[in-house]
Amino acid sequence: xxxxxxxxxxxxxxxxxxxxxxxxxxxxxxxxxxxxxxxxxxxxxxxxxxxxxxxxxxxxxxxxxxxxxxxxxxxxxxxxxxxxxxxxxxxxxxxxxxxxxxxxxxxxxxxxxxxxxxxxxxxxxxxxxxxxxxxxxxxxxxxxxxxxxxxxxxxxxxxxxxxxxxxxxxxxxxxxxxxxxxxxxxxxxxxxxxxxxxxxxxxxxxxxxxxxxxxxxxxxxxxxxxxxxxxxxxxxxxxxxxxxxxxxxxxxxxxxxxxxxxxxxxxxxxxxxxxxxxxxxxxxxxxxxxxxxxxxxxxxxxxxxxxxxxxxxxxxxxxxxxxxxxxxxxxxxxxxxxxxxxxxxxxxxxxxxxxxxxxxxxxxxxxxxxxxxxxxxxxxxxxxxxxxxxxxxxxxxxxxxxxxxxxxxxxxxxxxxxxxxxxxxxxxxxxxxxxxxxxxxxxxxxxxxxxx
Numbered sequence: 001x002x003x004x005x006x007x008x009x010x011x012x013x014x015x016x017x018x019x020x021x022x023x024x025x026x027x028x029x030x031x032x033x034x035x036x037x038x039x040x041x042x043x044x045x046x047x048x049x050x051x052x053x054x055x056x057x058x059x060x061x062x063x064x065x066x067x068x069x070x071x072x073x074x075x076x077x078x079x080x081x082x083x084x085x086x087x088x089x090x091x092x093x094x095x096x097x098x099x100x101x102x103x104x105x106x107x108x109x110x111x112x113x114x115x116x117x118x119x120x121x122x123x124x125x126x127x128x129x130x131x132x133x134x135x136x137x138x139x140x141x142x143x144x145x146x147x148x149x150x151x152x153x154x155x156x157x158x159x160x161x162x163x164x165x166x167x168x169x170x171x172x173x174x175x176x177x178x179x180x181x182x183x184x185x186x187x188x189x190x191x192x193x194x195x196x197x198x199x200x201x202x203x204x205x206x207x208x209x210x211x212x213x214x215x216x217x218x219x220x221x222x223x224x225x226x227x228x229x230x231x232x233x234x235x236x237x238x239x240x241x242x243x244x245x246x247x248x249x250x251x252x253x254x255x256x257x258x259x260x261x262x263x264x265x266x267x268x269x270x271x272x273x274x275x276x277x278x279x280x281x282x283x284x285x286x287x288x289x290x291x292x293x294x295x296x297x298x299x300x301x302x303x304x305x306x307x308x309x310x311x312x313x314x315x316x317x318x319x320x321x322x323x324x325x326x327x328x329x330x331x332x333x334x335x336x337x338x339x340x341x342x343x344x345x346x347x348x349x350x351x352x353x354x355x356x357x358x359x360x361x362x363x364x365x366x367x368x369x370x371x372x373x374x375x376x377x378x379x380x381x382x383x384x385x386x387x388x389x390x391x392x393x394x395x396x397x398x399x400x401x402x403x404x405x406x407x408x409x410x411x412x413x414x415x416x417x418x419x420x421x422x423x424x425x426x427x428x429x430x431x432x433x434x435x436x437x438x439x440x441x442x443x444x445x446x447x448x449x450x451x452x
Contacts, residue, residue, distance in 0.1 A: 073085040073086045073087035073088060073090070073153060073154075073155070074086050076154075079136060079139075080136070080139060080140060080143060082139050082143075082149045082150075082151060082152055083151045083152070084132065084151070084152045084153075084154070085151060085152070085153045085154070086153075086154045086155075087153060087154060087155035087156065089155050089156035090128065090154050090155055090156065092156065093124070093156055094121065094124040094125070094128075097120065097123065097124040097127070098117055098120040098121045098124055099117075099120070100120075101120035101123055101124070101210070102116045102117040102119070102120035105119060105120060105206065108201075108206055109201070109202075109203065109206065112203070119203055119206075119207065122207070123207055123210055123211070126207070126211055127210075127211065127214055128154055128159075130184070130187050130211060130214065130215050130218070131154065131158050131159045131218070132152070132154060132159060133183055133184075133187060134159065134180045134181075134183055134184050134218060135152045135159040135160070135161040135180070136152070136161075136183075137179040137180050137182065137183040138161040138163065138176060138177075138179060138180050139152060139161050139163075140179070141175055141176045141179045142161070142163045142176060145167065145168075145172050145176065147163050147164065147165050147167065147176075148163070148164045148165060149161060149162065149163050149164070150162040150163075150164055163176075166317065167237075170237040170238070170240040170241035170246070170249075171237070171241070173233060173234075173236065173237035173240065174233075174234050174237035174238070174241075176233070177230040177231075177233030177234045177237065178230065178234055180222060180230050181218070181219040181222045181223050181230050181231075182219075184215045184216075184218040184219035184222070185215070185216070185219045187211075187215040188211075188212050188213075188215040188216040188219065191208045191209075191211045191212035191215065192208075192212045194208045194212075195208045195209055195212060224260055225253070225256055226253060226254075226256035226257030226258070226259065226260040226261075226303070226307065227250070227253040227254045227256070227257040227306060227307045227310040228257060228303065228306030228307060228309070228310055229257065229260075229303070232253040232254070232256065232257050232307075232310075233253070235249070235252065235253045235256065236249035236250055236252070236253040237249065239252050239253070246314070247314055247315075247318060250310055250311060250314040251311065251314075253307075253310070254307040254308070254310050254311045254314075255307070257303055257304075257306065257307030257310070258303075258304055258307045258308075260303055261299075261300040261301075261303040261304035261307065262300065264296055264299050264300045264303060265296050265297060265299075265300035266296075267296075268292060268295065268296035268299070269292040269293050269296050319443075319446040320405075320406035320407050320410075321405055321406045322406075322442070322446045323405060323406055323409055323410065323439060323442055323443060323446070324404075324405045324406075324409070325400055325401065325402050325403070325404045325405065325409050325423055325434055326402045326403070326423070326431070328434055328435075328438050328439055328442055329402065329423045329431055329432035329433065329434050330353070330354040330355040330432055330433050330434070330435060330438070331351070331352060331353040331354060331355065331432055332348075332353050332354070332355035332356060332357045332430075332432045332433040333347055333348050333351050333353045333355075333356060333357070334357050334358075334359040334363065334365070334430075335347070335356050335357070335358060335359070335369075335387050336358070336359060336360075336361075336387075337358060337360075337366075337386065337387065337388035337391075338386050338388065339386065339387050340382065340383050340384070340385065340386060340387075341374065341377060341382040341383075341385045341386070341387055341390065342379075342382035342383040343383075344356050344369070344387050345374070345382065354433075355368070355369070355371070355420065355432065355433035355435075356368070356369035356374075356387060356433075357369070357422065357430065357433060358387055358388060358391045365394060365422055365430060366391075366393065366394060367388070367391035367392055367393045367394055368391060368392055368394065368398070368420045368421075368422060368433055369387050369390050369391045369392075370390055370391070370392055370419055370420060371419065371420065371435065372419060373390035373391075374390060377390070392418065392419075392420070394422055395416065397412075397415060397416025397418075398416060398418050398420075398421050398422060399421070399422050399424055400412060400413075400421045400422065400423050400424070400434055401423075401424060401426060402423050402424065402425055402426070402431045403426060409439070410439075413436060413439065418436065419435065419436050419437075420433050420434065420435050420436070421433065421434040421436075422434075
């Protein structure tokens with residue numbers, strides 16, 4: 001046999017822990033999810049609204065864009081090649097906006113009658129179209145920076161742009177975050193100009209006023225300087241640029257985000273109850289107070305959770321380089337198809353190896369003997385079982401370069417799910433076998449270490 005397996009002398013053995021590699025699809029891949037969180041718009045007088053509260057949060061959601069998955073919703077189109085989904089929860093919000101805004105229209109334009117609910121439904125759709133434009137701004141900027149965008153989803157609390165990788169420079173991070181609020185401001189300006197051309201006491205006037213104020217508030221809220229809002233991303237980029245440390249920017253912006261969450265929880269009900277948003281205090285009833293408190297709690301929870309997730313993701317990115325295929329590879333020995341399992345295990349024990357690779361008559365690898373299959377064979381039957389019956393044929397995706405590290409390694413494993421992979425040197429020589437379980441354990445161990 002003219003080829004031998006090079007032992008991985010620096011292989012790592014890690015105490016057993018639950019297998020979390022599936023988390024890579026949700027949390028290991030770097031991605032942003034810019035989410036615009038909105039609340040229904042209340043119109044008190046022609047051209048004015050009681051409030052529209054909006055937040056842009058950062059979530060992590062790794063469901064594949066080739067299928068809707070749980071909560072994925074209906075595929076509505078592919079602008080710029082990015083699929084846009086509408087979650088079923090959106091229809092609940094649309095119905096809520098239609099009901100609330102319709103009641104407010106009855107005070108402003110009482111002659112509309114039941115038609116006011118059709119106008120309110122149009123407002124709900126137009127507002128979400130504005131949210132979509134906000135998300136498309138993030139998407140276009142990401143694509144221009146060659147950052148892959150998995151999908152856009154419109155759901156209960158607005159829109160989500162799933163950008164799979166982090167910006168490489170603080171300048172790009174700043175631009176990527178700023179374009180969303182900028183487009184919302186431009187939309188608000190366009191609706192304002194439209195208001196000047198119509199009578200404010202008409203349906204077009206009221207709709208344009210509502211959309212103008214809604215987009216203005218979307219932009220203003222998102223520019224608040226705390227993660228996970230766009231303004232928090234901008235603050236992170238500035239601190240990153242000044243210090244040269246992205247983690248320092250993340251920590252500062254995340255804690256500002258948590259402070260904002262507390263401010264929203266305590267301040268929003270107080271502001272609306274005292275009439276500082278333009279509504280008369282005598283018009284605020286018990287239900288309004290309950291809705292204000294509920295809205296504040298929801299927004300505060302989203303911001304607080306998003307800030308915490310941003311810290312965890314930054315810590316994850318900090319530890320990703322510690323995952324190296326070379327250091328995690330198990331020593332392996334070559335065996336031929338007909339070798340009895342007991343004989344193969346004896347050779348492996350003598351060599352101090354922990355994996356078996358099936359080779360052909362020329363020494364070329366053809367399959368990997370699965371560890372789980374070995375464990376399933378009782379010891380008394382092992383002399384009568386050939387290793388070929390326990391082996392998984394090698395595919396190109398199951399061949400891993402020994403030089404892969406961090407996210408590149410995890411992306412490779414996710415693209416071709418398997419329990420074991422053949423690790424090769426850059427020149428094609430066999431290095432050993434990489435177990436998925438070992439990668440998962442190493443990741444969990446790295447994440448458990450104190451943050452640097």
